[in-house]
Every structure is written in structure tokens, then in C-alpha cells.
Amino acid sequence: xxxxxxxxxxxxxxxxxxxxxxxxxxxxxxxxxxxxxxxxxxxxxxxxxxxxxxxxxxxxxxxxxxxxxx
Numbered sequence: 001x002x003x004x005x006x007x008x009x010x011x012x013x014x015x016x017x018x019x020x021x022x023x024x025x026x027x028x029x030x031x032x033x034x035x036x037x038x039x040x041x042x043x044x045x046x047x048x049x050x051x052x053x054x055x056x057x058x059x060x061x062x063x064x065x066x067x068x069x070x
Contacts, residue, residue, distance in 0.1 A: 002055060014055070018046050027059065031067040 002016045002025070011026040011034075021042045026034040035052070037043050046052055056066050 002058075016046075016051065016055075018042060018049070018051065025055065027064065027066075031065040033066060 002014050005013045005015050005024075007013065008026065010030075011028045014025040014027065016023045016025065018037075019042060021037055021039055023042060023046050024036045026036070028034070033056070035043050035046065037046070059066050
């Protein structure tokens, strides 16, 4: 489950416990998304797992514009 944890400047912050590590997701008002974790390998595993895409789909359903990662 992903939890909303507050604002950081112009970014909404979300947290997700993934593989016993906290993944922080910053969603900026511009639509850019930044993923942060203590272990960089966890970020790749998180994105590869499909959880990241599910989260992006959720944001889009909420009407939040998301910029492509390309």
C-alpha cells in the first residue's frame, strides 16, 4: 500500500514499503515523478515489479498529469 505523507515544496510525497525498504515517490506539480530509496537497486526492482506503473495509473485516474519517463 502506498501512503501519502505530505508536501515537500511543490511535490506531493508518497511512501511505499517495498521489500522491507521504504521507497519515497515525489510527484511534482509539473508531472515529473522522482523515486528515492536508501538502496538504488530497490528502485530498479520497484519499477520492474510493476508497482510503479500501477501507481502512475492511479495518479492518472485521479486527474494528475504524469510526464513520460522517456
